[in-house]
Structures are given as C-alpha cells and as structure tokens.
Amino acid sequence: MATERYNPRDAEPRWQAKWNEENVFLTRNDDPREKYYVLEMFPYPSGRIHMGHVRNYAMGDVVARYKRARGFNVLHPMGWDAFGMPAENAAMQNKVHPKGWTYENIATMRGQLKSMGLSLDWSREFATCDVEYYQRQQHLFLDFLEKGLVYRKQSKVNWDPVDHTVLANEQVIDGRGWRSGALVEQRELTQWFFRITDFSQDLLDSLDTLDQWPEKVRLMQKNWIGRSEGMLIRWEIAENAGLTGEKDVTVYTTRPDTLFGASFLAISADHPLAKDAAAQNPEIMAFCEECRRAGTSLAALETAEKKGMDTGIRVRHPFDANWELPVYVANFVLMDYGTGAIFGCPSGDQRDLDFAHKYDLPVVPVVMPKDADAATFAIGDEAYVGDGVMINSRFLDGLSTEDAFETVATRLSAATLGNAPQGELKVNFRLRDWGISRQRYWGCPIPVIHCDDCGVVPVPKADLPVKLPDDVTFDKPGNPLDRHPTWRHVACPHCGKDARRETDTMDTFVDSSWYFARFTAPWEDNPTDPAAANAWLPVDQYIGGIEHAILHLLYSRFFTRAMQVSGHLDVKEPFKGLFTQGMVVHETYSRGEGARREWVTPAEIRIEELDGKRRALHLESGEEIAIGSIEKMSKSKKNVVDPDDIIASYGADTARFFVLSDSPPDRDVIWSEAGVEGAHRFVQRVWRLVSEAALSLKTAESRPGEEGDALAVSQIAHKTLKAVQADYDKLAFNKAVARIYEFVNALAAPLATAAAGKASPELASALCEAVGILIRIVAPMTPHLAEECWREIGGAGLVATSGWPAYQDSLVADNEVTLPVQINGKKRADLTIARDADQSAVEAAVLALEAVQAALAGQRPKKIIVVPQRIVNVVV
RNA sequence: GCGGGCGUGGCGAAACUGGUAGACGCAAGAGACUUAAAAUCUCUCGGCCUUGGCUGUGCGGGUUCGAUCCCCGCCGCCCGCACCA
Numbered sequence A: 001m002a003t004e005r006y007n008p009r010d011a012e013p014r015w016q017a018k019w020n021e022e023n024v025f026l027t028r029n030d031d032p033r034e035k036y037y038v039l040e041m042f043p044y045p046s047g048r049i050h051m052g053h054v055r056n057y058a059m060g061d062v063v064a065r066y067k068r069a070r071g072f073n074v075l076h077p078m079g080w081d082a083f084g085m086p087a088e089n090a091a092m093q094n095k096v097h098p099k100g101w102t103y104e105n106i107a108t109m110r111g112q113l114k115s116m117g118l119s120l121d122w123s124r125e126f127a128t129c130d131v132e133y134y135q136r137q138q139h140l141f142l143d144f145l146e147k148g149l150v151y152r153k154q155s156k157v158n159w160d161p162v163d164h165t166v167l168a169n170e171q172v173i174d175g176r177g178w179r180s181g182a183l184v185e186q187r188e189l190t191q192w193f194f195r196i197t198d199f200s201q202d203l204l205d206s207l208d209t210l211d212q213w214p215e216k217v218r219l220m221q222k223n224w225i226g227r228s229e230g231m232l233i234r235w236e237i238a239e240n241a242g243l244t245g246e247k248d249v250t251v252y253t254t255r256p257d258t259l260f261g262a263s264f265l266a267i268s269a270d271h272p273l274a275k276d277a278a279a280q281n282p283e284i285m286a287f288c289e290e291c292r293r294a295g296t297s298l299a300a301l302e303t304a305e306k307k308g309m310d311t312g313i314r315v316r317h318p319f320d321a322n323w324e325l326p327v328y329v330a331n332f333v334l335m336d337y338g339t340g341a342i343f344g345c346p347s348g349d350q351r352d353l354d355f356a357h358k359y360d361l362p363v364v365p366v367v368m369p370k371d372a373d374a375a376t377f378a379i380g381d382e383a384y385v386g387d388g389v390m391i392n393s394r395f396l397d398g399l400s401t402e403d404a405f406e407t408v409a410t411r412l413s414a415a416t417l418g419n420a421p422q423g424e425l426k427v428n429f430r431l432r433d434w435g436i437s438r439q440r441y442w443g444c445p446i447p448v449i450h451c452d453d454c455g456v457v458p459v460p461k462a463d464l465p466v467k468l469p470d471d472v473t474f475d476k477p478g479n480p481l482d483r484h485p486t487w488r489h490v491a492c493p494h495c496g497k498d499a500r501r502e503t504d505t506m507d508t509f510v511d512s513s514w515y516f517a518r519f520t521a522p523w524e525d526n527p528t529d530p531a532a533a534n535a536w537l538p539v540d541q542y543i544g545g546i547e548h549a550i551l552h553l554l555y556s557r558f559f560t561r562a563m564q565v566s567g568h569l570d571v572k573e574p575f576k577g578l579f580t581q582g583m584v585v586h587e588t589y590s591r592g593e594g595a596r597r598e599w600v601t602p603a604e605i606r607i608e609e610l611d612g613k614r615r616a617l618h619l620e621s622g623e624e625i626a627i628g629s630i631e632k633m634s635k636s637k638k639n640v641v642d643p644d645d646i647i648a649s650y651g652a653d654t655a656r657f658f659v660l661s662d663s664p665p666d667r668d669v670i671w672s673e674a675g676v677e678g679a680h681r682f683v684q685r686v687w688r689l690v691s692e693a694a695l696s697l698k699t700a701e702s703r704p705g706e707e708g709d710a711l712a713v714s715q716i717a718h719k720t721l722k723a724v725q726a727d728y729d730k731l732a733f734n735k736a737v738a739r740i741y742e743f744v745n746a747l748a749a750p751l752a753t754a755a756a757g758k759a760s761p762e763l764a765s766a767l768c769e770a771v772g773i774l775i776r777i778v779a780p781m782t783p784h785l786a787e788e789c790w791r792e793i794g795g796a797g798l799v800a801t802s803g804w805p806a807y808q809d810s811l812v813a814d815n816e817v818t819l820p821v822q823i824n825g826k827k828r829a830d831l832t833i834a835r836d837a838d839q840s841a842v843e844a845a846v847l848a849l850e851a852v853q854a855a856l857a858g859q860r861p862k863k864i865i866v867v868p869q870r871i872v873n874v875v876v
Numbered sequence B: 001g002c003g004g005g006c007g008u009g010g011c012g013a014a015a016c017u018g019g020u021a022g023a024c025g026c027a028a029g030a031g032a033c034u035u036a037a038a039a040u041c042u043c044u045c046g047g048c049c050u051u052g053g054c055u056g057u058g059c060g061g062g063u064u065c066g067a068u069c070c071c072c073g074c075c076g077c078c079c080g081c082a083c084c085a
Helices: A006-021 A051-069 A085-095 A098-115 A131-146 A196-209 A217-224 A256-261 A272-281 A284-297 A297-304 A348-360 A401-415 A530-536 A551-565 A645-652 A652-660 A673-702 A712-729 A733-755 A760-777 A783-792 A839-848 A852-856
Strands: A035-040 A073-075 A151-159 A165-167 A183-194 A227-239 A248-253 A264-267 A308-317 A320-330 A340-342 A422-431 A450-451 A455-458 A490-493 A498-500 A543-546 A578-581 A583-590 A596-602 A605-612 A613-618 A623-630 A816-823 A826-834 A864-865 A871-875
Touching: A006 A098, A006 A652, A006 A783, A035 A051, A035 A530, A051 A073, A051 A543, A051 A578, A051 A583, A051 A652, A051 A712, A085 A098, A085 A712, A098 A227, A098 A645, A131 A455, A131 A551, A183 A227, A196 A217, A196 A227, A196 A422, A196 A551, A217 A551, A217 A578, A227 A256, A227 A320, A227 A401, A248 A264, A248 A340, A256 A401, A264 A348, A272 A284, A272 A308, A272 A320, A272 A583, A284 A308, A308 A348, A401 A422, A543 A583, A645 A652, A645 A673, A652 A673, A652 A733, A652 A783, A673 A733, A673 A760, A673 A783, A712 A733, A712 A760, A733 A760, A816 A852, A826 A839, A826 A852, A839 A852, A839 A864, A839 A871, A852 A871
Parallel strands: A035 A073, A035 A543, A264 A320, A543 A578, A816 A871
Antiparallel strands: A151 A165, A151 A183, A227 A248, A227 A308, A227 A422, A264 A340, A308 A320, A450 A455, A450 A498, A490 A498, A583 A596, A583 A623, A605 A613, A613 A623, A816 A826, A864 A871
16 A cells, blocks of 8 residues: 655645644643743844754754643743844945834744744743833833833943944943944943942852752853952052052952062053043053053954053052062053952063063062972072962961961951051952943833933833834934933933933843743733743743853843842742753855955855765856855855744754654754655655554454464564653753654564554554654654654644653563673673563573684683673683 | 863764663675666674684773773863962
C-alpha cells in the first residue's frame, strides 16, 4: 500500500487553525493546576525573523509543550521589545515614521512566528511601544521616584555634536560617533538614574540562590557587581602649594597593609583637589584636559602610557607626621571608583611600580613571600602582588598580610584627623547607578515636568500616560521632542505656571526589565496585578542569548526588587531557571573591496565544489563571490537565512527539528541546508512508518500473525520515553533527538511486519503503544506531524491536549545485563548474566569464559574487579 | 593583564562526571529496487597491518585494575571584564 508523502504545507496551517479554534494555548490565571512559566527573550522587531529566532523559540516551545503535557498550567507568552534606535534610523533614512515602521515589522514577524506553530498565548501579546504598556512603565517610574529609587544628577556623557545626542560607550569608536563620525565630546548633563547600587550586596548575595542559572552567567554578574573590601584613609595635607583650601584627602585602598610602602598619592583629573589645582595652575589645567580627552577613546586605554603630574601638594603619612608624600594628578585614576584618589605602593602593584620608575619615586618592599629571605628580597621590574610576610613596615614587621590589614584598620579607626576617624573599613562596589536618560524620540517619555518655581515635578498619575506625539520630524539631528512646537509646553501641575516637559526618554533596557511581570496580567490598569504576578513569578525557565548575561538580567533583577519595594509584586528574583542558547552562524559572502565591498545574501549564490575547493558563484551573473568568515546572522552582513524559505519548502516541523538536532543547545551552530534535508527525511520517515502500519495495527487482533518480539518493542519504547523525558527536563534536545532516531530505527522492522499484515496480536498491541509513545515524545519538537500521526492512528482529541505517557519501571530495567569483560583493562569478551548476580557468581562466570581462560593460561588471576552492572576487569 | 570555558572521525556530536570511545545524524562509497530518476531499503565508513590484532579523545608526564573524565606541565582556540586602587 503506497502512502502519500506527508505534506506540511497542507497539514501545518490546518493544525494551527485547529489549535487556535479550540483555544488550546490560552492560559487562565485561575487554572488550579501547578504553574509553569516559560519565557524566551522577546524579539526586537527589526523586520523579519532569522534562524536564531527559530532556534530560540523552538527550544522554548518544546519546554512549553512538554510541561503542558506533564500537567502544568503553562504560561508561554510573546511580545515585542519595540522601542529603540533602529526605528529612528529607518525614519531618517527612509522617511517612514518609527511607529509605522515598528508596527509593520511586528505584523510581519508575528506572521512568521505563527507559521512556526508555536504554542503561545497570543491573547497576552503586547509591544513595549504600546501606550498601554509604557503608561504603566511611567507609573512604575513615579512609584520608584517616590521610594527614592530614582534621582537626577550631573553626569559625564559621550556627546555627539553632529547628531546632538548622547552615545553609549559602545557607540563611540576611536573617539568618534559611530554614525556621524564626529569627534565625541565629554559633556556634563543632568540625567536620571535608577539606584541599582542600593541593592549591590543583595544582587550579589542572591546569585548563590540561582542554582538553575549557568555558572558562567553568575560569575559574570558577580564580577560586574565587583565587591571589594578595603579602607578609606584620610591623609592630612601638609603643604597646599597655594592650590587648595582642603585640609585632607581621602583615598580608597584594598591594601592598607602596604601603607609603609607608599611613596605617592595619585588623584583623578576630575578630583575636586585636581580641579582646585587646575584653577590656580595652567600647566595642571592643561594636563587635566589631556587626561579627559584620552578618556574618551576606549581602545587607547589599553596601551595608554601611565602619566602623572606632581601638583606640588604634599600629604602626611597617617603613621608618621614627619613623612611627606607628593600628590600627583594621574591619567589612570578613575573618578567614579572609590574616592578618585589612591596611594601608590610601587612594590606591591605593577602599575604603581611603573609609575614610580618613571617619576623616580621610592620603591620599598613591604611584603615578601613566606619563604623569602628578608635580607635579600628586592623588587626589580616586577611588583610582588601576593600575600606574605610584612617587612620594612615598623610595627607591622613579621605579621601576615591579613594580620597587618587588621592592625592598620584597628589603629586608623581609633585615630582621628580633625574630628573624624582617620580611617574606616569600607566595602566598595564596581557597579554604578543606572543612567536611563536618552535624548531620543522612540522611547518611553520620562513623566516629569520642569517648573522654574517648583523645580522637578512628577506628572500626577491621573495625567498618565505622557504620550509620544505622532507629528514629529526627523529632518534635523537631535531629539524631535525638543523641537516639537507644542508638546513640551505644559502647565506646572503644582502652581499652574508655564513649565516644560522632560524631553528625555528612557533607556530601552527599562522596557525589557519588567515585561515578564506584565505578561502575568497584561489587561491590568496598574502595572501588575500583584496576585497574578506573585502566582506566576519567578519565570521557571527563561531562554535567551548569552549576550544578555549581564545588563538585561541584572536590570531585571533590580527592577523586580524595586517593584517589590513599591508593592507591585512580592518576589525577589525574576528568573528561577536560565538557559543561554547558542547563536546560529553562517558564512559571509561579499564582492568588491574596501569601501565598495558589498555583502551578498546566501540566497543569491550557489556553492560549487571543485577539486576540494569551495567556490561561491552569484546566481544571476555567475560572478565569483568571496567567501568570508563565519559570523552570527545579522542584517548588516546579510548572512541571514530567512526561515520562510525553509518553512515553505520543508515545513515548520523540519525547521524546528533541525535547529534542535545535532548541536548542544548552548553551543553555536553553523547553518547548513544538508542538515535540513536530514531532518526532513526524519519527518517523512515517521509519517511513512506510522501511516503504513496504522491500519493493520487496528485490525491485527482479529487474525493470527507471525511471531515478533513484542517485549523488545515495549522495552525500547519505555526506555526511550524515560530517557527523552530526562533530556527534555535538562533541555538536552540534541540527545533527545538522537534517542528518538534510535527508537525509530528499532521500530522500523516490526512496523514493516505489521504493515505487511503479519504482526501477531501481541506485537501489534506493543507496536500500538510504542507508536503512541513515539508520537507524544516527538510532539514537542514536531507538533504538526504529531497531530497528523495521532489522527492517523485514531488517537482521541489532540496531542496538544493529551497528557504525557508514564513509563513502566519493569520495562525499563532489564533482567539480564551484558557486562564487558576486560583483561588488564582491554575489552576481550562480553558476559551476559542476571542483573542481580552477586560478585562471586559474576567472577565464576567470567573465569569460565574462553577468552579469559586463554589469557590466564592456567594461572590464577591477580585480581578481579567487578563493578556491579557495569564492567568486569581481570588483572593477570 | 584578570576571570571563565573549550580541544574527541571528513563534519555536527555522544559517552550515565573514573568503567565497552565515536551512540545518533550529516557527508562519502558500494549494492538492491527501477526503463530511468526521485524516493526507499541493505552494507561499509578513526588510523595502521594479512584473518586477529595494534593504535587512537591537542601535546608530555602522573595517579589508578581501568583516564575523554582526576592531578602537574605545555600548546592552540573561544568568551567576558578590562587602568577597579
């Protein structure tokens, strides 16, 4: 009986319509079953989806469908991270409105995602640029403001004088704006900040509770937060050189133990003391300017020479009033870490040592390795940064580094300078408060009003939303909100006088810092329904790219805490489980050189192989195209493969199955068409096997048939079920795929017997069950195929609403095991024996083996190692 | 520089963290079916020699009855942070 090939173009839309009709994936908040929240990082609507999206959402969908089958009430929503620069760039380049551009992209991409057959609750969909969403974000902002979690301060920013905008550090390339190419200036602007540093310690401590996060990500966050334990030490100014009125200067150090090795103080060019000095001395002024300019170029930092200038100011050593040290302005001291001032101990720090050599400052070794000889220990070109024993340090001599730290801390805390302690213990963090002001149009307006009389006035909640005006122009650089004729002019909510709206919008990272909470009740007037948020959160499984390991995840962790403080929910950590999936990468193709280089999409070329050499030829012109490096799929390099083509020719199931096969999900994959065909063969094979055997399986009981090993079929079915279940639990999709292949390979012969109408009733019944298991374990990956097969075998209802089958322990465990038998560690034979055979029984059986007898040649073995149910090793 | 990870066939990768190395898939080769093609099926497929072995998980040592896995020392690649006091 010839079976028709499975036709995804017919089947997939049919089942998608069916799921939709029956509201299979709508999630109710009042469902009594245990909850499971699975979320993939929502996409930026850049235009079309690419294979990276397919991989991300296929993984999430497997988890969602699997957990649904396991009986959980699954929340699996989708939305759009829709504010951001590309929309404004498109507006400037193509004269389209950011709003129109964004919503059109969303419509396209939504259609593409729907064609993948994802089990999403589309009723909860939103875009962050929806007024309904950003209104609630403004609400949150106001609540944070009230709780003191938001503040304004002057801050240095990278300012592009051509585009009239602030640039993020990564948008400054070699000191120039990435778009305009203009030299970037450092400007002081008043900006809004979120007080993320209020939670530094908690954000650090709680990392330990996130045991379902990759170790790597936790470590990255830990380093980013950057906790260090040290001291603040105040140094009395002995000589001000007529440059400052200050009486003392405070430094931060993690090595107070090395205090007797100090030979200079260094301060940042932005330190108040440096500013005082610069005001009095043009040379210092010039040097400070130079330091600031150098600071803009990120790459230059690496190689930048350590430079300093002696200010002439002198300070007294905290433990010796007669010991004076020079104060330098130095280009390597950062104003925003510690106090912007350090003491230099050249023997214990490589940078300080280089600096000391350059400016002829003393180098006194104060720490030596435990086993070194104090008489001969010296510092050459390399500082000794390790722990050890104190030397040349007066009352600290002989102490360990650790004890010296304690001693100095105790003494300085007790001592006073003026009327304050001379030193205090201080924990310092690298983490900075989060600046959220952006001088851009396409973002969430910051809901405050500036009044000449009342100052900064929050917009009353009743007046929300502060809506973005639609009638804006992009013909000039700068923020369109600034030059809008009317939008910024409003009355002060306090006094009613003319006032001005804040025209800055929020960093788009704010939008993505709480969307996962909004999904729990997107219909709410308030930002959240706390009951719903508390019930659903934390997200049980969050899936996304490693590129968000720090910022997005840290900001979301902060937001959750801030929302807890302001009563919007009552959990601390937003994401219980995190999985970082690998990228989909592809070769790049280009023609032309230098500035004229033009990228070519894979769709426009064909690859030819000649004498082992691969060549790329342009389809239209036949011209040879250069094959470039393998990189992450991106619009700019055009090395994207549009899933539409693959879905159109092979179907969504094949695309899904392929991206889940072969490679571990956390590793990058190189896209290859050959792999797609392999996956498609599997889809067709499952369909053929199931459909060919389906009829005879149903009728087998009525007639006698050939013997078949029904038990073997049941055993592999249940073993596979158990293993695949474990793989899905661990998100090891590639291993699940391999096991399913093995399973299908094992079923092929018995199913052929059945298809020929020769299966015994026992075999037919075992096959019936096995096929049912097969359909349900492939269903999370290839859901349309599963439905089609399910109908073919006469399954009740939909696979999508069927439960997960339970494996039987008795069928999973074998009564007999086959042990490899090694002689001196090399495998020489197999031994099949009862599973519960004891040591002596196994030994006896092993000694009886021909191969063992031959190896022993009549001798007694030295040793026999029996690892139960695993291996036997005979040592001769 | 600091921190982390990885290195297994022609390719993507498995191997229950000390127990048969290379499961499964891709590619390749041979064959069957076919007028032919597609589809499908069967077999081969790390390397070296003659059956049977030997050898093999980046390289060199070590621990162990037994090492892809643990320890020491190299080599190579990738990622993150980067003047953090």
